Structures are given as structure tokens and as C-alpha cells.
Amino acid sequence: MSKTSDFETLVLAHLDAAYNLARWLVRDDTTAEDLVQDAALRAFRYFGSLRGDQARPWLLGIVRNACFTWLEEQRQQPGRVEWDEEVVQAAGVAAAEDAPETGPEAALDGKRTRARVDAAIRSLSPPFREVVVLRELEGLSYGEIAQIAGIPIGTVMSRLARARDVLRTALADAKRED
Secondary structure: OOHHHHHHHHOHHHHHHHHHHHHHHHOOHHHHHHHHHHHHHHHHHOHHHOOOOOHHHHHHHHHHHHHHHHHHHHHHOOOOOOOOHHHHHHHHHHHHHOOOOOOHHHHHHHHHHHHHHHHHHHHOOHHHHHHHHHHHHOOOOHHHHHHHHOOOHHHHHHHHHHHHHHHHHHHHHHHHHO
């Protein structure tokens, strides 16, 4: 097999997970697409450094680094704000539009719940959002998350526990407001 076909088989199969991680970290679909494309090019360039068959964590690590570099660049630009209410509201509308129609009340409850969860995840700081997305949405193990983020497993567990606490509180507060 050639380098290209090996790359396609081992790495490109994980582009959806890469995009999902990037979208949650940078909170912008277009930017996420650009970052994943750049990360895929970097992954192809350094494909020879992949050891074993752990292509998914390897690619997600590259995407993660690209996202955090981009976030740092945005933070250094004057006038940039981390929280964007319009993004949160748009996400709530998008989540509401995707609800299955099982009945008016159930559909409305589902839309509200998805909007609350999405807004709560989006409100997490990037390190917390990262571990939640990788564990809860991508189903990665603590070890894989540690490898991707370049942190000890204990830190992964700690961040995940704190992120879950923040999410639990935010969702309970949002529920009371309804």
C-alpha cells in the first residue's frame, strides 16, 4: 500500500470526529472546517510519525493543537470576547429544529433540553469543553483523551468531573428558569 492509501484508510476515517472536536472547541462551523483541513494536511505531512494503529487519537491531538493555537490567537486580538450570546442562541435554534416530532409537548421539551445542553457545553472553558466532547460525544477512553490533550489521566478525570459539575449546575439553573 502507498502512503496515500494508508493515510486514507487509517486517518481520514476519523475526519467526522476531528470536525466534531474542532466545532465544539472553536464554536464556529467554518473555522472548524478550516482547522480540520489544516490539521489533515499536517497529519499527511507527518504521517510517518504515526506509530501503531492509534490514528484517531493522533489526528485528534493534531486538531486539538490547531484549535488551541487558533483560540490563543483570537484571545490576543483586542476586542475579542470568549462568550458569544448570538452563537449560543443560534445553537439553541439549530438544536430545536432537529427535534423529532413525537407530539407537540415532547417536541418542545426535546428542543428546550437540547438547547440547554448545547448552551451549557458551549459555555464551558475550552479545556473542560474538550474533555466533555472527547469523552461524552466521541466516546474516547481517559487514556486516549490524555494522549490527545497531552495531560495526565488524573487531570483528564479531574477536568471531566469539574466539567460535569458545571454542566449539572448550569442545566439545573436553566431548568428552573423555564
